[in-house]
Amino acid sequence: MATKFPDAPKIGMVSLGCPKNLVDSERILTKLRSDGYQMSPDYAGADVVLVNTCGFLDSAKEESLEAIGEAMAENGRVIVTGCMGDEADVIRAKFPQVLAVTGAHQYEQVVNAVHDASPPIPNAFVDLVPEGGLKLTPRHYSYLKISEGCNHRCSFCIIPSIRGDLVSRRIDAVLREAEKLVQAGTKELLVISQDTSAYGVDTRHDPRLWKGREVRAHMTDLARELGQLRTADDVAPWVRLHYVYPYPHVDHVIPLMADGLLTPYLDIPFQHAAPSVLKAMKRPANEAKVLDRIHKWRAICPDITIRSTFVVGFPGETEADFQYLLDWLDEAQLDRVGAFRFEPVEGAPANALPGALPEEVKEERYQRIMEKTAAISAAKLQAKIGRVLPVIIDEVGEPDEEDGSVGATARSQADAPEIDGNVFLRDVGEGRRAGDIFDVVIEDADEHDLYGAPVQD
Template identity: 95%
Template sequence: MCAAIMATKFPEAPKVGMVSLGCPKNLVDSERILTKLRSDGYQMSADYAGADVVLVNTCGFLDSAKEESLEAIGEAIAENGRVIVTGCMGDEADLIRAKFPQVLAVTGAHQYEQVVNAVHDASPPIPNAFVDLVPEGGLKLTPRHYSYLKISEGCNHRCSFCIIPSIRGDLVSRRIDAVLREAEKLVAAGTRELLVISQDTSAYGVDTRHEPRMWKGREVRAHMTDMARELGQLRTLDGRAPWVRLHYVYPYPHVDQVIPLMADGLLTPYLDIPFQHAAPSVLKAMKRPANEAKVLDRIHKWRAICPDITIRSTFVVGFPGETEADFQYLLDWLDEAQLDRVGAFRFEPVEGAAANDLPGAVPEAVKEDRYQRIMEKTAAISAAKLQAKVGRTLPVILDEVGEPDDEDGSIGATARSQADAPEIDGNVFLRDVGEGRQAGDMIDVLIEDADEHDLYGVPL
């Protein structure tokens, strides 16, 4: 008679919830934190009710972002009660604790070990040697088909409106072989679009004097141009070149060297450059490079080399001391630059920023008026540029595929062209994509229509 075999019942792992706010760099931090917790045996919870502890990764760049972070902390406490705060607002622990004394712990930006230890203290892990807890490449908070690739932390600039260096410190670059190894693994795991991010992508490797490392049998420098060239050699499982998109690029002279790589199809023809303004007096007050005329000349040369290049940027309106003449200078500069994608925000005094002490505060009503005018200007430029694409065939990547329509069974999809970074730019809305398509597919489409920000088309 056989003895009864008792099935081993493993104890249930503690669950962690995550609220991630702010920029893509914060999102990468959240992914790293969750990957480490997953390797320690924790499960992830999709809601407050199922979590043993909730992490709130905060943003502290602007006062409005801080308010959003405080609201998120309050919501997490109300819905769950066991909350750990990390991220950029970690430097304001006294403020957070004064408003929310129930918070279990507060840690700063990219303090991975401290936040993981805080989770261990709040809800100790349960060791289980029989379960493989971490998928290859770690955990992702983005869809499978695109991934953020963080190449450095911190910034050496001291822009008068920014407190990022005081939060995240000076530039610290990752080893080039580590960056390329991570990119290779991401592409092998299904990533079809890499979004390169940092506080200053152009300065990558400056802190290490562009230290070279061996990669694939040859030396490669920790330098933006070398990195871009190597990323251009990657191939997806079906032999395609993944889209490689450069974000937070300061227009240093060596940026000119990556434009031919875009023309040759090794890099996505897209540059995200935070110009912030164009008027020389405002740029000087911001402590930004004041070479707007030379930048215009370079933009024209970039377009001559790579006609399909997309240039996106952000601008601040209502900066202290900005006159109507300065603002008009910016509008005229935008007419000349014809940037493809533009975001703008009204200046906000942020605690700790040097700009707060500058004379010439701009009234809120004037800020709002200038904000509306710059958005009207850039929307008109965008609409004209997108209208010029009607009738063209463009490659797109599918982000979401809908269900068949009840009436005729047609299937729609939301996609992006090479001119569109996820979450911040426009979309390409498709009709009649057919069955069998899924997120991450790269297809060619005919553009049929356009508006101020988006394109509309049909697969070929």
């Protein structure tokens, strides 16, 4: 007689916010899966729904509350975690029936809350987790979180009050995770944290043995070691650095990019350029030196892509300050730019600053900066027409009904997933899969995306 195993409880997950939140969700689900839980793709099949919230801006909080409300309406058994978990009173006032509320990266508390709400059913035959854990991203790229928290005290940000001061992971643990991810099929590693450049500052760059040699918990050592990784096909994965503050030692990773050990891409959160605004933001006001360094980086690695984000409409920002930023962008010629209208966030010191700007001024400046950066992007992408570039496929399309040709959505080394542009490909041929990396010739471009076809042998 066949043994019938009891049905395992099922967990649904809604993950909001940044890639760091996504990594938290993956860790929570990996632990729950190892405890015997199954995953549910919808509300109806879930015994408990987890909502991993974002609380960085008021608009993000509204989105989080909407997600909690939807989960309550569709399922009713909801556990809230993430950055907005620190505002349990707000959540419970609006949704008194939520089962539990926990804060950011409180993995143990979340798992315990799930155990309380829907106890696991131990089963040695089915309690299996893939090596490397469960992933919420496609198989071919993975986020590698190297630290939690931040030592900066930017006046517009409440992240340190939510996630605390910088806590760096051990360098050998980070490298071991990266190696396992690559062995499991990851072709692109995206290094994330609140401040990647500060990695290891809290541990005094504590050295550890890795592959028989001593390696420091330092961004340059980490970058060099990640550049040694190889896939099962003996190909170097793409390694992309995010949230890099422009400390002096960042200069030392540019030659690694020029040598092909790192993806030539830096995500640097400049936030502004005008000295008076940077001072009010409590950020280093060295915009002139940064311009000099950007020019030097491009001299060493001409193909380097620099992406950044900026806040417009900050309290006290004058028209002269904003024009200074636009002129700085003309000089910097950044490849990828995102912008945010300033929003007061509860608990942020910037709320008390004088000179709050009307919403219509913020909107007008936002439109102007986006117009400026779109023009810069369009010119840079036009210059790539005719070049041969490596791309990584994210999605392969269905064969065309008339001629059977197959297209694909890919990205170049200048494009991080979900935040930058795409390379739309025609005639990729049969057998191409997500994660394939190969050379294409660029045939056309618009403001944000490229268009091309595989190089013919």
